[in-house]
Amino acid sequence: MLRVENLHVSVEGTSIIKGLDLKIHRGEIHVIMGRNGAGKSTLANVVMGHPAYEITSGSIFFQGRPLEELAVFERARAGMFLSFQYPAVIPGVQVGTFLKKSVASVRDEPPKGRVFRKELNAAMAQLEMDKSFLSRYVNDGFSGGEKKRLEILQMLLLKPTLALLDETDSGLDIDALRIVAKGINQIAPEAGCLIITHYQRLLDHVKPHFVHAMIDGVIVKTGGPELALELEDRGYDWLDAAA
Amino acid sequence: MNEEALEAVGDYRYGFHDPENATIRFDKGLSEQVVRDISELKNEPQWMTDIRVKAYRHFEERAMPDWGNCNLLESINFENVTYFLRSSNKTEKDWDDVPDDIKNTFDRLGIPDAEQKWLGGVTAQYESEAVYHSIREDLEEQGVIFLDMDTGLKTHPELVKKFFGTVVPHSDNKFSALNTAVWSGGSFIYVPKGIEVEMPVQAYFRINAKNMGQFERTLIIADEGSTIHYVEGCTAPSYSTDSLHSAVVELIAMEGAKIRYSTVQNWSNNVYNLVTKRAVAHKNATVEWVDGNIGSKLTMKYPSVLLKGEGAHAEVISVAYAGEGQHQDAGAKVHHLAPNTTSNILSKSISKNGGRSSYRGMLQVMPKATGCRSKVVCDALILDDSSRSDTYPTMEIGNATADLEHEASVSKVSSDQLFYLMSRGLAEEEAMGLIVNGFFEPFTRELPMEYAVELNKLLELEMEGSIG
Ligand SMILES: Nc1ncnc2c1ncn2[C@@H]1O[C@H](COP(=O)(O)OP(=O)(O)O)[C@@H](O)[C@H]1O
Numbered sequence A: 001m002l003r004v005e006n007l008h009v010s011v012e013g014t015s016i017i018k019g020l021d022l023k024i025h026r027g028e029i030h031v032i033m034g035r036n037g038a039g040k041s042t043l044a045n046v047v048m049g050h051p052a053y054e055i056t057s058g059s060i061f062f063q064g065r066p067l068e069e070l071a072v073f074e075r076a077r078a079g080m081f082l083s084f085q086y087p088a089v090i091p092g093v094q095v096g097t098f099l100k101k102s103v104a105s106v107r108d109e110p111p112k113g114r115v116f117r118k119e120l121n122a123a124m125a126q127l128e129m130d131k132s133f134l135s136r137y138v139n140d141g142f143s144g145g146e147k148k149r150l151e152i153l154q155m156l157l158l159k160p161t162l163a164l165l166d167e168t169d170s171g172l173d174i175d176a177l178r179i180v181a182k183g184i185n186q187i188a189p190e191a192g193c194l195i196i197t198h199y200q201r202l203l204d205h206v207k208p209h210f211v212h213a214m215i216d217g218v219i220v221k222t223g224g225p226e227l228a229l230e231l232e233d234r235g236y237d238w239l240d241a242a243a
Numbered sequence B: 001m002n003e004e005a006l007e008a009v010g011d012y013r014y015g016f017h018d019p020e021n022a023t024i025r026f027d028k029g030l031s032e033q034v035v036r037d038i039s040e041l042k043n044e045p046q047w048m049t050d051i052r053v054k055a056y057r058h059f060e061e062r063a064m065p066d067w068g069n070c071n072l073l074e075s076i077n078f079e080n081v082t083y084f085l086r087s088s089n090k091t092e093k094d095w096d097d098v099p100d101d102i103k104n105t106f107d108r109l110g111i112p113d114a115e116q117k118w119l120g121g122v123t124a125q126y127e128s129e130a131v132y133h134s135i136r137e138d139l140e141e142q143g144v145i146f147l148d149m150d151t152g153l154k155t156h157p158e159l160v161k162k163f164f165g166t167v168v169p170h171s172d173n174k175f176s177a178l179n180t181a182v183w184s185g186g187s188f189i190y191v192p193k194g195i196e197v198e199m200p201v202q203a204y205f206r207i208n209a210k211n212m213g214q215f216e217r218t219l220i221i222a223d224e225g226s227t228i229h230y231v232e233g234c235t236a237p238s239y240s241t242d243s244l245h246s247a248v249v250e251l252i253a254m255e256g257a258k259i260r261y262s263t264v265q266n267w268s269n270n271v272y273n274l275v276t277k278r279a280v281a282h283k284n285a286t287v288e289w290v291d292g293n294i295g296s297k298l299t300m301k302y303p304s305v306l307l308k309g310e311g312a313h314a315e316v317i318s319v320a321y322a323g324e325g326q327h328q329d330a331g332a333k334v335h336h337l338a339p340n341t342t343s344n345i346l347s348k349s350i351s352k353n354g355g356r357s358s359y360r361g362m363l364q365v366m367p368k369a370t371g372c373r374s375k376v377v378c379d380a381l382i383l384d385d386s387s388r389s390d391t392y393p394t395m396e397i398g399n400a401t402a403d404l405e406h407e408a409s410v411s412k413v414s415s416d417q418l419f420y421l422m423s424r425g426l427a428e429e430e431a432m433g434l435i436v437n438g439f440f441e442p443f444t445r446e447l448p449m450e451y452a453v454e455l456n457k458l459l460e461l462e463m464e465g466s467i468g
């Protein structure tokens, strides 16, 4: 579903990702762990198509299509989703308005008002979000945890076939973590998931198939769930030689 | 609006024009005789003719304002303007009786659709004069007067004489002199003591003819303890030559009264929109200007409030959108003349495709006006490098007890905001439209629902097709 081949990415002339390969199939959950600044968010952003990142060589395919053919919004409409590490604030735009527009543009057929409201209510109930969220402005004055919940709410509504989750677990308390994990597990069987995280604790609730260690823009080691435990335990220094 | 008409006018939604079927049309150009003829045609009392003539003489002598976009102002050719055009012989009370061509226009604009839904009353003005007017019976029974200005002068000459020109004298500026000389149409409203008009009343102004000048004159008097919300919308078709809109609006809020005056002005991009709007607020009265400027070639408009009585309050919320070839020079003026008066000014502007928007403000606190409070916030959003925004705030503070706040910001749409919205499936112009609507939201939420929806649609249209 997602294939990354020998990817090199630079930002403002600085090389960040330096030859990265990754394959994600439907139904697989992948985890990427790595130090701050390793290039994890860069990878997620470049897959989604952020204009600030330049692919200097290599390629990315989604469902067999080279991604450079697709504009950002087309990637979203094709089923890709990024849960942002730092979601943008959109002052004056109500969450409800935004969600409706987003869902209408991603789905082939925009849902009828009543159907959409029902769906929205159900998803919000599942994430234990209060209705008052809908009239607040997108991410404006949101706490870290509220922002992450809104990201997951969007994921549930957009039902992506590829979900990139960038530190969605950071800043969440135990209860919120459990709720978010439930959301991920709900879409995971039908989708490919790439979870970027620093912590094992999310992985108590979401069982990954593969864990990758990223150092300085490359994946230096891939393993199963046990690698996450080892990384949390030992840190990354022991892998530096491999980079 | 049909497809054909849309195509013909490009981006501008209300740019269609109907065949012009005038029953009376004056020759272009202005002279004392034209002024006298207008007055005579309307069968006005002598005192009004005298005011007009005096104002005309002042207009002739008076220099152009020396602020704003003086180059653009100098390009107005007063000789090429039609100062009076009558398109229907009387003002109808029943919509069915309005001539078909005029009715078509307003039907396309959604009037009187809006009336049925939520309004207390409607006046529709086409070219120089009102063509349709109605007011809800219950309001009429309570003594609320809502008329077009010409009828107001005929039926309530004593009220008009008492207040006309008391807030905006003809000598205020060149354009108020011009308006006083050739005014026609506009609204006249009187709300008796203690009456609260809950439903907004509405006026709709439309220029249809080429090189037309529209000079409506509006006078609203809210007697003690009364409240009124007046809404006005303006449109004109696109012609290759310019039209001139130069209105004067006077508001008088007596003790404890509240007036809200909301405008969504969407003139086409060849209209000079030079409007003098001013209010007097007496003791504990509130005046709110909610002022949206989307269209026109040049707008110069600074809704003002004279806070004359102790405890009076002014609120001015305005937005301006300046696109290609447009200059929106707008702002607010508040004069704190009495103690413990308060004011809030919020101004938001967007410039795009080389458009220019300026905030021009005046805040004055008189030496005797102790304990005043004022907050001014100006936010500008610039959408590309070719566009421009300036702020010209003036403060004259004659009193050390004043509590003043001033905030100004200029921002651009960040690529992270656009990326975020696009990653949720919105195309770039949709994303831009949403951000722009959000930026204007503090204004839009103050509007009646239909206007808010309409404004958002207009802004989204403005964002289309112009992103590289
Ligand atoms: N938009 C950007 N502009 C400039 N530098 C950036 C940008 N995004 C990331 N970087 C730099 O790229 C490197 C990797 O960042 P990032 O991908 O965010 O790391 P991680 O998510 O692994 O912590 C860092 O040195 C960071 O400063």
Ligand SMILES: [Mg+2]
Pocket: A040, A041, A042, A085, A166, A167
């Ligand atoms: Mg990161």
